[in-house]
Amino acid sequence: MRVIITLFIVSFFVACMEAPQVNMQQVAHGQELYETHCVNCHQQDGKGIARIVPPLLNADYIVQNRNLLPQIIRNGMHQQIVVNGVMYQQKMPGNSQLTDAELTALVNFVEFRFAKSTQLLSADSVKLLLRK
Numbered sequence: 001m002r003v004i005i006t007l008f009i010v011s012f013f014v015a016c017m018e019a020p021q022v023n024m025q026q027v028a029h030g031q032e033l034y035e036t037h038c039v040n041c042h043q044q045d046g047k048g049i050a051r052i053v054p055p056l057l058n059a060d061y062i063v064q065n066r067n068l069l070p071q072i073i074r075n076g077m078h079q080q081i082v083v084n085g086v087m088y089q090q091k092m093p094g095n096s097q098l099t100d101a102e103l104t105a106l107v108n109f110v111e112f113r114f115a116k117s118t119q120l121l122s123a124d125s126v127k128l129l130l131r132k
């Protein structure tokens with residue numbers, strides 16, 4: 001039992017060290033970008049527009065496709081997807097004008113605000129994901 005508790009404590013600290021800390025300044029920058037580039041469609045509360053624009057708030061699609069977020073934002077998407085049990089098939093335009101740093105801020109804002117995640121992506125991992 002002791003060993004298990006020790007292992008648990010050690011893995012907890014390792015997990016804390018590995019996850020980049022939430023950088024509130026970056027999240028605030030992401031929010032500004034969200035308000036400029038995303039809010040018209042996905043809405044302030046992230047709930048989207050009924051059957052036309054999928055929600056970001058508590059979206060299972062985001063949890064299942066975390067690594068695709070930078071590409072979705074940069075290139076847009078146009079395919080049939082199911083988000084929280086509802087099917088969507090509209091076009092989301094790309095945002096090729098956004099820099100890698102802006103993309104990182106946006107991804108981390110979406111993760112933090114709508115997916116309630118505290119395991120945010122570093123700028124380097126966003127660059128790697130974009131290359132795939």
Ligand code: HEC
Nearest residue numbers: 037038041054055059061062077078079088089090091092
């Ligand atoms: C013109 C409206 C529009 C704008 C602007 C827009 N989106 Fe989308 N977004 C959509 C639509 C429509 C889909 C579904 C596309 C499909 O069915 O292939 C989508 C899908 C998504 C998805 C995957 C599905 C989900 O709901 O989890 C994410 C993540 C996303 N958008 C994030 C963003 C972010 C971040 C921005 C701002 C940079 C943005 N979108 C701007 C319309 C938009």
